[in-house]
Amino acid sequence: MPQRRGALPISDAEVVNCPDTYARGVPYDCLDRLRTRTPVVWLDGRFADEPGSWAVLRYTDVRRALSRPELFTPVPWESLHGPRPDPPDADAESTAMLIDMDPPARALLGRVRRTGADLVTDVLHEMPETLRNTVAGGVHALLRNPDQYAKLRAGHGDEALIDSAVEEMLRWWTPVTQIRRLVRRDTTMGGVPLLAGEQIALWLTAANHDADVYTQPGRFLPERFTADTPRHLAFGHGVRGCLGGVLARVHLRAMLAAILERPGRLEPAGEPVLTRSTARRGFDRLPVRWRDD
Ligand code: HEM
Secondary structure (H helix, E strand, O other): OOOOOOOOOOOHHHHHOOHHHHHHOOOHHHHHHHHHHOOEEEEOOOOOOOOOEEEEOOHHHHHHHHOOOOOEEEOOOOOOOOOOOOOOOOOHHHHHHHHOOOOOHHHHHOOOOOOOEEHHHHHOOOOOHHHHHHHHHHHHHHHHOHHHHHHHHHOOOOHHHHHHHHHHHHHHHOOEOEEEEEEOOOEEEOOEEEOOOOEEEEEHHHHHOOOOOOOOOOOOOOOOOOOOOOOOOEOEOOOOOOOOHHHHHHHHHHHHHHHHHOOOEEEEOOOOEEOOOOOEOOEEEOEEEEEOO
């Protein structure tokens, strides 16, 4: 059938590579098709204004690449955690928040009023970007899945459930979409020859939603993580994996516990605005309010 002028089909690779896409949500359908057909695929980076790279989409390939730092080395200019938050003012509690292993989660949650607040700019603004995005992504998961939220509220004393829910929030949301590596010498991956000097982009988002590893990967299932569940890759993996993972988990756990313990519940107070980025997944705005039961 002839194409109408100006209506050329857009390929899955182009959709995945375009920051505008992510302002509407992660294109899991495109990532799934690519992962199945061409699990290592060239993305030219032109829409995101980035150098071209081989996108690695399967969990096993991403994990294997992260386990071989001598072959795939980090690119020195990559910034994963976003800009530093503004220096704190006289509010000593907020200083504590960045480094404290006993975060002031209840005080933060207290900023969510019955009349509403923006989780990003009013409540979590002092947090480093990756942490803020994960808390916001986790809250979004609760709001989008009221049945799971209710189950968590009923089981909030269950330590194993809360630990699993934190891991599921990290997997389901995956705030660092992709991390880059430089190929040190010629090799192959997924049947594709990779040349020394080329870049690969390890798509953590695609790996953490790989149906060969996680059943129903698109569903937010707080009880998913048991001792046998493969570890998600939201913090990377191996010797270059996230050094702040322990601290991040402490903060996420404290925030989730505070949400579940406070009488009443969170509810949406407006449309969320997603961040336009192929690299980091988060919100520009996430309006919420507190509702007493
Ligand atoms: C939920 C929150 C966070 C997420 C999802 C996250 C994710 C990541 C990822 C994906 C990497 C890259 C691993 C790699 O390249 O193989 C990384 C590295 C790192 N992260 Fe985090 N991170 C988080 C919070 C933090 C915090 C709170 C700190 C500091 C207290 C931190 C410190 C670091 C450091 C020092 C590195 C190593 C950087 C390097 O190798 O150059 N992260 N993180």
